[in-house]
Amino acid sequence: MSALLTVQGLKVHFPLARKGLFGPRRAVHAVDGVSFEVRRGETFGIVGESGSGKSTTALAVMRLAPITGGEILLDGAPLDRLQGNALRAMRKRLQIIFQDPYSSLNPRFRAGDIVREPLDLMGIGTKAEREARVAELFRNVGLRPEQQALFPHQFSGGQRQRIGIARALATQPELIVCDEPVSALDVAIQAQILNLLQRLQREFGLTYLFISHDLGVVQYMCDHVAVMYLGVIVEQGDRVALFRQPMHPYTNALLAAVPAADIARNRARQRIKLSGDPPSPIDPPPGCRFAGRCPFAEPRCHAEVPALREVLPGHRVACHLVDDAGIGPHQRAAPAA
Numbered sequence: 001m002s003a004l005l006t007v008q009g010l011k012v013h014f015p016l017a018r019k020g021l022f023g024p025r026r027a028v029h030a031v032d033g034v035s036f037e038v039r040r041g042e043t044f045g046i047v048g049e050s051g052s053g054k055s056t057t058a059l060a061v062m063r064l065a066p067i068t069g070g071e072i073l074l075d076g077a078p079l080d081r082l083q084g085n086a087l088r089a090m091r092k093r094l095q096i097i098f099q100d101p102y103s104s105l106n107p108r109f110r111a112g113d114i115v116r117e118p119l120d121l122m123g124i125g126t127k128a129e130r131e132a133r134v135a136e137l138f139r140n141v142g143l144r145p146e147q148q149a150l151f152p153h154q155f156s157g158g159q160r161q162r163i164g165i166a167r168a169l170a171t172q173p174e175l176i177v178c179d180e181p182v183s184a185l186d187v188a189i190q191a192q193i194l195n196l197l198q199r200l201q202r203e204f205g206l207t208y209l210f211i212s213h214d215l216g217v218v219q220y221m222c223d224h225v226a227v228m229y230l231g232v233i234v235e236q237g238d239r240v241a242l243f244r245q246p247m248h249p250y251t252n253a254l255l256a257a258v259p260a261a262d263i264a265r266n267r268a269r270q271r272i273k274l275s276g277d278p279p280s281p282i283d284p285p286p287g288c289r290f291a292g293r294c295p296f297a298e299p300r301c302h303a304e305v306p307a308l309r310e311v312l313p314g315h316r317v318a319c320h321l322v323d324d325a326g327i328g329p330h331q332r333a334a335p336a337a
Contacts, residue, residue, distance in 0.1 A: 004207045005038040005061065005175055010070035012053070012060050016282065029281045030056040032231035033070070035308075038175070043201070043208040045222030045239075047215060047254070051278060052228040055099075058179045058211045062096050063087060074175065092122055095168040099180035101160035105152040111163050112138075112148025118170045137166040140203075141196060158189035165196065169204070177209045182217060194221060215258050219243055227251045230278050230289040233308055237315035247317040247328045250274075250290050288320070296321055296329035 012031040018024070031053040038044040046054040059065035061072055063079065072080040074094060082090055095118070098104035105114055112134050119130045135145040141162040152160055161181065168176050178197065182190040194217065200206060212218050218225055219239060226236040227250065235248040246252040253274050274293050279285050285292060291301040301320055308318040311326045321329040 002040055003037040004040040004075055005044075005209065006071075006073040007037070007057075007061065008035050008071040008073075010034045010057065010060060010072065011068040012056050012065055013068040014066075026282055029231050029284055030065075031060065032284070034226075034228070034231075034233055035070075036226050036233065036236065038207055038209055039223075040174075040207055041201075041205055042223040043210050043221050045210045045212060045218040045225045046228055047212055047218045047225060048228035049213065049254075049278065051230070051281070053231040053281075054211045054213075054228050055179055057228070058096070058177045058209060061209060062094065062177055064096075088122070092124070092171040093173050094175040094177065095171060095173040096177040096179060097161075097164050097168050097181045100184045101157055101164055102152075102184070104164055105160055107152050109151075110148060111143075111150050111152065111155070114152070114163060115148075115166045115170055118167060122171060124171060133170065134166075137169055140169065140200065141166045156189075157185050158192060161185065161193055162196070165193075165200070169200065172204075173206075175207045175209065177211070179211045180213070181210075183212070183214065190217070197221070215243075215254060227254070230284060231281060232289060233316075233318065234290060235315075235317045235319075236308070237312075241312070241315050245326060247311060247315070247322045247326055248290075248319050249294050249296055249321075249328060249330050252328065252330045288318070 010031055011033055013027040013029055016026045016028065034057055036044065046057060048054050056065055060067050067080050070080065071078065074090065077090065079090060115137055116130050116134045119125060119133060124130070125133065134148060138145050138148060143159065143162055155163065182193050185193060197208070201208065210218070210221050222239050224238050225242050226233045227248065229250050235242065235246065235251045242251065243255065246255055276293050279289065279292055287302045287304055288306050291297040294301065298321065304320065306318040306320050308316050310316045311322060311324065315326065319328065
C-alpha cells in the first residue's frame with residue numbers, strides 16, 4: 001500500500017528571547033528529526049508523554065506550526081514548501097480534529113455555519129450544494145439536520161466533537177489529523193467517538209494521523225504506532241508487534257503504567273518504573289535523550305545518539321541495548337532496586 005503522507009527529518013524549533021544583548025541564541029527543540037510514513041487508508045498513531053512533541057508534529061503536518069527543517073510530502077507534493085494559494089488549495093486534502101471540542105468551535109456561529117465554513121472559504125459548490133452537503137454531514141456523524149440551527153453551548157461534549165468531525169469531513173479530505181480527539185471526553189463518550197471515526201474511515205477511505213497519550217486508545221485505533229520522547233521517535237512498528245514485544249525501555253515503561261486485567265502480567269510490568277522528569281527541550285542532553293531516566297543506561301548511552309534502526313521487519317528502535325533479535329534490556333534483566 002502506497003504512502004499518502006511522508007515525513008522526513010522534521011524539525012520544529014521555537015526560538016527564545018536572548019538573555020542580555022550578547023546572550024546565546026536558544027530554542028525549544030520541540031521536534032528534532034522525526035521521520036515516518038502514513039499509508040493510504042490506514043491509521044498511524046503517535047504516542048508519548050506530555051511534552052514529547054507529538055502534537056507539535058501534528059500541527060507541523062497541518063502547516064499550523066513553523067517548520068525548522070525536514071520535508072513533508074502529501075501524495076508526493078512538497079507540503080512543507082507550499083505557500084499562498086497553493087497551500088490553500090492543498091488544505092482541501094487534509095483537515096484536523098482538535099482536542100478540545102469546547103474551545104475549537106466558534107461560540108458565535110451556529111453549528112451548521114461551523115460545518116459549512118470550510119466550503120465557503122474554499123468556494124466549493126453552489127449555495128444549495130453546500131447546504132445539502134452540511135445536512136448530509138450531520139447525518140453521517142449522528143446528528144439531526146435540524147440541529148444545524150443550534151449554537152455550540154447547546155450541545156454536549158460528545159456532540160460538539162461530532163460537529164468538529166463533520167467540519168473536518170466537509171472538504172472530502174484524504175488525510176485527517178486527529179490531535180487527541182477524545183481526551184477531553186468522558187470514557188463512555190470516547191468509545192462512541194472512536195467507533196464513529198472507524199466507521200467513517202471505512203465508508204470514505206480516510207487516512208488518519210492519530211495523536212494520543214492513551215495507549216488503550218492507540219491500540220484500539222491504530223495500524224502502526226510511533227513512540228516519541230523529547231522530540232524524537234524511540235520506537236516504531238505495527239500495533240501488534242509493538243504492544244506484544246516493546247523493545248525500547250521507555251515503551252515498556254509506558255505499557256507498565258497501564259493497569260492490566262491479568263494480575264500476574266500486571267505485577268511483572270510494575271517492575272519497570274521511571275524516576276525523575278524528562279530533560280529540558282531547550283538544552284537536550286548528548287547521547288540518548290532517555291538515558292538519564294533509563295535504569296539500564298550504560299556510559300555510551302550518555303555519549304552516543306542511538307540510530308533508529310530496523311531490528312525486525314517493520315519494527316524500528318533507537319536503543320543501543322536492543323540486540324539483533326529484538327530483545328531489549330528490560331527483557332534480559334530487571335533493573336536494580
